[in-house]
Amino acid sequence: MVPAFNEEDGISELYSRITAAAPSWGEPHELIIIDDGSKDKTFSLLEDLARHDSRLKVLRFSRNFGHQAAVSAGLQHTSGDVVCVMDADLQDPPEELLPFIEKIRDGFDVVYAIRTKRKENIFKRMAYKLYYRILRRLATLDIPIDAGDFCVMRGDVVQAMNQLPERNRFVRGLRTWVGFRQTGLAYERDARFAGESKYTLSRLIRLALDGIINFSYRPLQLITFMGLSVALAALVLVLVVLFLYFTNTTILGYNVQEARGWTSIVLILLFSSAVQLISLGILGEYIGRLYEETKQRPIFLVRQRINFQATDSPS
Numbered sequence: 001m002v003p004a005f006n007e008e009d010g011i012s013e014l015y016s017r018i019t020a021a022a023p024s025w026g027e028p029h030e031l032i033i034i035d036d037g038s039k040d041k042t043f044s045l046l047e048d049l050a051r052h053d054s055r056l057k058v059l060r061f062s063r064n065f066g067h068q069a070a071v072s073a074g075l076q077h078t079s080g081d082v083v084c085v086m087d088a089d090l091q092d093p094p095e096e097l098l099p100f101i102e103k104i105r106d107g108f109d110v111v112y113a114i115r116t117k118r119k120e121n122i123f124k125r126m127a128y129k130l131y132y133r134i135l136r137r138l139a140t141l142d143i144p145i146d147a148g149d150f151c152v153m154r155g156d157v158v159q160a161m162n163q164l165p166e167r168n169r170f171v172r173g174l175r176t177w178v179g180f181r182q183t184g185l186a187y188e189r190d191a192r193f194a195g196e197s198k199y200t201l202s203r204l205i206r207l208a209l210d211g212i213i214n215f216s217y218r219p220l221q222l223i224t225f226m227g228l229s230v231a232l233a234a235l236v237l238v239l240v241v242l243f244l245y246f247t248n249t250t251i252l253g254y255n256v257q258e259a260r261g262w263t264s265i266v267l268i269l270l271f272s273s274a275v276q277l278i279s280l281g282i283l284g285e286y287i288g289r290l291y292e293e294t295k296q297r298p299i300f301l302v303r304q305r306i307n308f309q310a311t312d313s314p315s
Contacts, residue, residue, distance in 0.1 A: 001032040001078055003070030004088035008041040014088055015049050015056065021094040025101055032057045033088070034074050037064030050306045058306040065300040068169045071149055073300050075171075076162050077308070081155045085171075092150040096187050100152040109180035112151040112172070113187050147172060147184060156180070167299045168289050219286075223279040230275050 004011060015031070022029050035043045035058060043060055050056045059073055071085060082104055086092040092113065103111040149171055160178040161171075176182070 001034070001071075001074030001083065002086055002088050003034045003036055003067055003074065004038065004042055004046075005036040005064060005067070005070070006038045006040045006042060007088045008038075008045060010090060011042055011045050011088060012049070014090055014094075017090065018094045019053075021097060024098050027082070027101075030055050030057060030078075030080065032059065032074050032078060034059045034070040035061060036067070036070040037061045047306060054307050056306075057308055058304075059302055059308075060304040060306075062301040062303040067149075068171055069300040071171045072169050073302070075158050078155075078158060082152060083155060083158050084152045086150050092148075093187075097152065100185055103183060103185060104152055104154065107181065108183050109154045109157050110151060110175060110182040111153075112147045112175070112182065112184050114147050114184040115187070142176065151175065154180070166293060167297065168292055169299065219282045223282055226275050226279065230272055 002014065004014075007014070011033075018031055033046055033056065035046060043058070046056070046058045050058050057077070059077060061070070061073075074085070075083070082101065084097055084100070086094070086097075096113075100111045100113070151172075153175070157175070157178060157180050160180075161174050164174055164177075
């Protein structure tokens with residue numbers, strides 16, 4: 001299953017390469033592509049391809065709900081014993097799927113891809129590398145480093161993930177949470193076939209926050225640590241000022257008894273205010289997610305289904 005958003009330049013190539021690679025898998029297959037509210041010709045191209053191939057099933061969202069919602073929709077509509085998740089930009093080569101499927105045949109339940117090389121610029125590569133290591137340190141789960149959504153899973157794992165109720169979803173974290181027998185397989189990620197990445201900087205930051213906040217409470221612990229640190233620093237400073245006052249000591253030309261104003265107090269106020277604002281921001285992120293969960297809205301709305309039978313759609 002493949003989520004797609006504004007991929008008119010590469011969607012036909014994606015279909016061709018998947019159908020060309022499929023015979024090597026040695027199993028019947030279906031291809032589910034989720035059009036995540038595309039504004040270009042992505043859906044019309046998929047509609048034409050599906051008209052000539054019943055194995056291609058297409059979901060069309062009512063609007064753009066985001067990559068993780070599209071992946072979740074695909075998982076809910078799949079019916080296979082073995083399910084692959086990959087992106088539409090062909091950075092995850094369909095030709096690389098056979099080793100993943102063979103690992104499943106060896107008895108593993110989840111085989112996720114570990115990216116050894118990326119074809120992005122150096123700043124993006126460094127940001128990804130840093131993020132995965134921060135996530136590994138902060139998360140309460142042992143989320144694999146440099147592993148994205150590209151993976152192959154047994155149907156039992158997909159069913160377990162579909163039972164998880166949260167709406168703000170970080171799929172690779174949920175995949176780790178459900179457990180089962182998992183292993184990683186290294187591969188070299190290709191450059192994007194056509195077009196530009198739909199993950200803007202703001203969306204990447206949002207996804208990064210989802211991963212940390214959905215699977216870690218350590219940012220909340222950080223608030224306590226910052227508060228204690230500021231309180232300790234203030235206590236030490238008070239003791240130092242009292243000592244200087246009662247001993248009438250001058251340090252670097254500064255004497256507490258002679259001072260008419262204290263410029264440092266401005267810095268202290270700015271520091272403490274920054275700590276408070278950061279703490280409120282962290283609390284706001286958690287509270288905002290709680291608010292979203294309590295509204296009980298669906299994570300996506302399907303506008304149109306192509307080549308799905310009535311029994312193929314989730315109730």
